[in-house]
Amino acid sequence: MNERREFGVKAVARADAGREGEQEDVFAFLARPESYARAGKAAVEAVRRIDTHGAVVFLAGDEVYKVKRAVRYSFMDFSTLERRHAVCEAEIVANRANAPALYLGVAPILRTPSGLALGADRQPAAEPPMVGPPGAKPPPEGEVVEWAVHMRRFDENATLDRLAERGALPKDMTARLADMVVHAHAAAPVAVEPASAIRNLGTYIARNAEGLASRPDLFPPEQVKAVKAASLAALDAQRGLLLSRAEAGFVRRCHGDMHLRNIALIDDAPVLFDAIEFDESIATVDILYDLAFLLMDLWDRDLHGIANGVMNRYLWARAEDADIAGLAALPLLLSIRAGVRAMVTAAALPHLAGEALATAEGEAQAYLALAGSFIAPVPARLLAIGGLSGTGKSTLAALLAPGFGRPVGAVHLRSDIERKNLLGTAETQHLPPEAYTSEVTARTYARLRHLAALALSAGQSVVVDAVHAKPAERAAIGEVAAHAGVPFDGLWLEAPLPVLEARVEARTGDASDADVGVVRAQSAYDVGAIDWQRLQTGGGPEEVAAAARALLDCGAVKT
Incomplete structure (x- = not known):
């Protein structure tokens, strides 16, 4: 499932073919390098054209x-010039929150006495002006025959889907x-009529099923x-939760199309671009549904750890x-996202042939299987990992969590994180002694147990990572599972003192504040009788994780 492609012009529906034909002069003009010459800017060396189902993109210098x-x-x-102008303006507005440096404005293509010409950028009425390219000049006299979204170019090989395909995602991605x-x-505006976003989920489920049912040769009807x-049963079960989230402000005008192809690595930072601009209802969603697209895409690409x-x-x-409570709806949201991808992929099949057709058919079938796997019930379970500082609790928890419970894995609760959240401190800010x-x-620890209970109530498996030095602390987290x-399962991690000291000394950019002094002080603790399974962690992380999976009877996952 790692192959991705853009469907070319032959793979789009031929709606309004006549109007598309009227644009050919514009496309030919924008394909010529000399069309981009203007005051203070020479013609580009070459222009690359990319065709998609809804747009033609020209990369020029x-x-x-x-x-x-x-x-x-x-x-x-997009059948009229007025609609295309409006949707170009909407694209600028929708994307400037996340990629302000990329979206320059809406450029008119003008018919002048000397032929077609690019006009100067114009801004949506509600938008502040942006600085145009060096040497930009006022638009020549002429009739506007087309509009274009004008962007700064970035390395098209630096989108995250392409980096993932090359195995080149940075380690801290x-x-x-x-x-x-x-x-x-945080920047997304809260919806004015949020309940409609919940009603739309039922429409998406029905539309997905209708589209897939039209190809019984490809998708088994059963x-x-x-x-x-x-999906409908899950929607009925979670409707109250989703409506309460809508009333609480969790339905917002989001990106709406948050997958790896629409994220570029620019100056070492992931930048989200190409938001949904043509339909506000598609982008006005619960924030977990927005996140679900990214999680689904990562899971589909076998990037389970990420x-x-x-x-x-x-x-x-x-x-x-x-x-955390909203995670009860996550299987449904993931499944709908995968179903949409199955339907969209299948819709393009009549326009493909040969190897491309076979690949797309397999991709569409895999998306349907993925939708089924997301919605299938998986029993929740609770794992607590304890041990002194430096035994590798957080490292092991992060390695185990993706394969623990339902997709996309367990909620990982860290005492180091929750302590700093309680005190309103950044993750890597060092806390004073009075914080301990x-x-x-x-x-x-009470906060960890509260969050674990919330997640388990939502059907989500949980991995709790804390020292758990006291027998009462170990008993209390076990009681959370019993109540749910x-x-x-409890794992108690152990390693020789020199190993613990070396590990904490080597830490950088981590939530834990433990140092060598803390490790030496902990080594004198009376931890009482340990009734959890003991695990030696002197080896490497993957070796320890393999041993833990064997003890817990859970499989490895792809990262």
Whole structure:
């Protein structure tokens, strides 16, 4: 499932073919290098054209011009010049929150006495002016015959889907992606009529099933019916939760199309671009449904460790109980996203042939299978990992969580994170000694148990990572599992003191404040009788994780 491609012009529906034909002069003009010459700027050496179902994109030097196709589909209408102008303006507005440096303005293509010409950028009425390219001059006299979204160009090989295909995602991409989503959702405006977003989920389920049922040769009818039935049942079960989230402000005007192809690595930071602009209802969603597209795409690409890490870092950063409770709806949201991808992929099949057709058919079938796997019930369980500082609790928890419970893995709760969230401190900010009093520690452990209970109630498996030095602390976390009626496992990690000291000395950029002095003090603790399974962690992380999986009877996952 790692192959991705853009469907070319032959793979789009031929709606309004006549209007598309009227644009050919514009496309030919924008394909010529000399069209980009203007005062203070020479013609580019070459222009690269990219065709998609709804637009034609021209990469010209350090600039990009995107023209909407004159097409009309059931879900979007670009059939008139006025509509294309409006949707170009909407694209600028929708994307400037996340990628302000990329979206320069809306450029008119003008018919002048000397032929077609590019006009100077214009800004949406509600938008402040942006600085145009050096040497930009006022538009020549002429009639506007087309509009284009004008962007700064970035390295098209630096989109995250292409980096993933090459195995070139940076090691710290998990944290960067989570931060990107958190900031995007914080800036997203709260919906005025949020309940409509919940009603739309039922429409998406029905539309997915209808589209897939039209290809019984490709999608077994019983499989399509089973996914639809399970999705509708889940929607009925979670409707109250989703409506309460809508009333609480969790439905926002989001990106709406948050997958790896629409994220570029620019100056070492992931930048979210190409938001949904043609239909506000598609982008006005519960923030967890927005996040679900990214998680689904990562899971589909077998980047399970990153998917789980993004989910958990998102939860850590937002520190909202409602987000954990909202995970009850996550299987449904993931399944709908995968179903949409199955339907969209299948819709293009009549326009493909040969190897491309076979690949797309396999991709569409895999998306349907993925939708089924997301919605299938998986029993929750609770794992607690204890041990002194430096035994590798957080490292092991992060390695186990993706394969623990349902997709996209377990909620990972860290005492180091929750202590700092309680005290309103950044993850890597060092806390003073008074933050580690017995009273603050008791509050931290109570918070861990509260969040674990919330997640288990949402059907999500949980991995709790804390020292758990006291028998009462170990007993209390076990009681959370008993109260929730789920299986419980406890792992007690051990390693030689020199190993612990070396590990804490080597830490950088971590939530833990433990140093060598803390490790030596802990080594004198009377931890009482250990009734959890003991695990020696002197080896490497993967070796320790393999041993832990054998003890817990859970499989390895792909990262």
